[in-house]
Amino acid sequence: MLRRRRSNEPEAPLTDGVPPGMRIAGAWSWRLLAITAVIGVVIFLVMQLALLVIPIFVAVLLAALLQPLNGWLQRIGWPKWLSVTASMLALLGVVSGLIWLVVSQIRMGLPALEERAIERFDEIVGQISSTFGISEDEIQTVIDDTIGQFDLTDDWFVSGALSVGSTVGEVLTGAVLALFTLLFLLLDGRRIWTFVLGLLPKQSRKAVDGGATAGWLTVTNFAKVQIFVAFVDAVGIGLGALFLQLPLALPIAVAVFLGSFIPIIGAVVTGALAVVVALVFYGPVQALIMLGIVLLVQQIEGNILQPLVMGSVVKVHPLAVVLAVAAGGFLAGIPGTLFAVPIVAFLNVSIRYIASGAWRTRPRPTMDDLAAITHVDDGRGKKTP
Numbered sequence: 504m505l506r507r508r509r510s511n512e513p514e515a516p517l518t519d520g521v522p523p524g525m526r527i528a529g530a531w532s533w534r535l536l537a538i539t540a541v542i543g544v545v546i547f548l549v550m551q552l553a554l555l556v557i558p559i560f561v562a563v564l565l566a567a568l569l570q571p572l573n574g575w576l577q578r579i580g581w582p583k584w585l586s587v588t589a590s591m592l593a594l595l596g597v598v599s600g601l602i603w604l605v606v607s608q609i610r611m612g613l614p615a616l617e618e619r620a621i622e623r624f625d626e627i628v629g630q631i632s633s634t635f636g637i638s639e640d641e642i643q644t645v646i647d648d649t650i651g652q653f654d655l656t657d658d659w660f661v662s663g664a665l666s667v668g669s670t671v672g673e674v675l676t677g678a679v680l681a682l683f684t685l686l687f688l689l690l691d692g693r694r695i696w697t698f699v700l701g702l703l704p705k706q707s708r709k710a711v712d713g714g715a716t717a718g719w720l721t722v723t724n725f726a727k728v729q730i731f732v733a734f735v736d737a738v739g740i741g742l743g744a745l746f747l748q749l750p751l752a753l754p755i756a757v758a759v760f761l762g763s764f765i766p767i768i769g770a771v772v773t774g775a776l777a778v779v780v781a782l783v784f785y786g787p788v789q790a791l792i793m794l795g796i797v798l799l800v801q802q803i804e805g806n807i808l809q810p811l812v813m814g815s816v817v818k819v820h821p822l823a824v825v826l827a828v829a830a831g832g833f834l835a836g837i838p839g840t841l842f843a844v845p846i847v848a849f850l851n852v853s854i855r856y857i858a859s860g861a862w863r864t865r866p867r868p869t870m871d872d873l874a875a876i877t878h879v880d881d882g883r884g885k886k887t888p
Contacts, residue, residue: 546834557838558677562684564845566692567719568726569594573689587689591682605754612750619784713862718849720868725848732808733763736770736800743796744777747789751780765840768828771801819848 521529549556569590576586632638687695696715700708741756749755755777762773774797782790819827824844831843856868 550835553835553838554673554677555680558681559684560838560842561677561681562688564722564726564842565594565681565685566688567723568730569685569689570723571727583690587686590689591686601757605757608751608753612754616750616780616784623783709866710857710862713866713868714853714857716866717856717868718853721848721852722845725845729764732804733760733770735808736760736763736774736804739800739803740770740774740777740797743793743800744780747781747785747793749777749780749784749793755780765828765837768840770804771797774800819844819851823847 572593573586573590576589577583581589700712703711737756737760740759741752744752744755755773758773758776759770762769765772778790778793778797781793824847827843827847828840831839831841831846833839835842856862861868
């Protein structure tokens with residue numbers, strides 16, 4: 504037991520003259536600096552190894568997406584190799600089908616869009632000329648001078664072609680690496696995780712395993728729910744484009760579907776394509792109608808789908824989602840915005856599950872277990888995230 508100091512006993516002298524408050528602040532400071540340094544080193548290594556890390560992250564998300572189908576096929580009696588093959592063939596079939604639809608629709612609709620864009624440009628030039636009293640030749644001269652400011656020489660085109668070729672090569676290499684990683688994750692994911700777990704101290708393995716299992720369950724459900732949200736966004740904006748008889752309605756819907764995997768801003772940015780097409784092909788009135796449809800779909804997503812569907816899975820505050828997407832985009836561009844929310848959701852649930860101590864009694868958590876540890880009492884008898 505601690506002995507209480509009597510009132511007549513002198514306080515222990517400060518040998519170095521540092522008061523207790525400063526000692527506590529210093530102890531917290533160096534620990535926070537150490538944690539920040541570790542996080543900074545990890546981010547730096549991830550950015551330096553982006554060509555390796557991004558395909559692995561893509562494979563992990565695809566594995567989370569395909570695991571329900573793969574597990575269901577095995578539960579009904581399919582061998583593991585056959586269920587994994589069927590799952591990957593289904594993925595490749597869907598991706599190939601979407602690419603074929605988009606390419607075929609663009610080939611059919613692009614000539615009409617180009618012709619209408621030229622007509623719209625001539626109309627705008629004519630309106631500017633009649634409104635401001637400037638001849639069309641003067642406007643064309645200004646445009647030519649503006650374009651001439653750019654260094655569009657032969658060397659520029661050569662370097663651009665080389666850059667595009669390098670990017671295409673990196674994308675193809677990353678796609679092959681992602682597919683191989685996905686294959687082994689589906690075939691032998693548990694054994695790979697057991698090997699990684701064996702590298703940790705023995706006393707911490709159970710806690711880390713429980714936290715990782717909780718995080719993986721969250722990411723798996725996030726992938727399924729995000730597909731549903733993206734599908735609703737794509738159908739809503741695609742039907743709006745079809746109602747206005749816009750060209751390239753199907754490619755716009757596919758772009759919205761893919762863009763919706765970036766929460767908050769993805770569907771807005773891709774939906775803006777529909778607004779631009781409406782402006783070019785018909786005019787400002789149809790563009791405003793298309794903009795209203797995009798905003799309506801976003802309101803349905805933000806006020807209905809996100810709170811009721813996505814909120815129960817991700818368990819991250821919308822402000823944290825926005826900040827995570829912004830930080831991910833700042834650090835790693837488009838891949839960062841794509842992976843930001845799954846990473847934050849995984850860390851949020853894993854850390855909470857480990858801190859709650861639930862891994863001691865429930866090493867294999869369920870969604871009910873996660874709901875119990877990710878909601879706290881607000882002091883009025885209600886549970887809040």
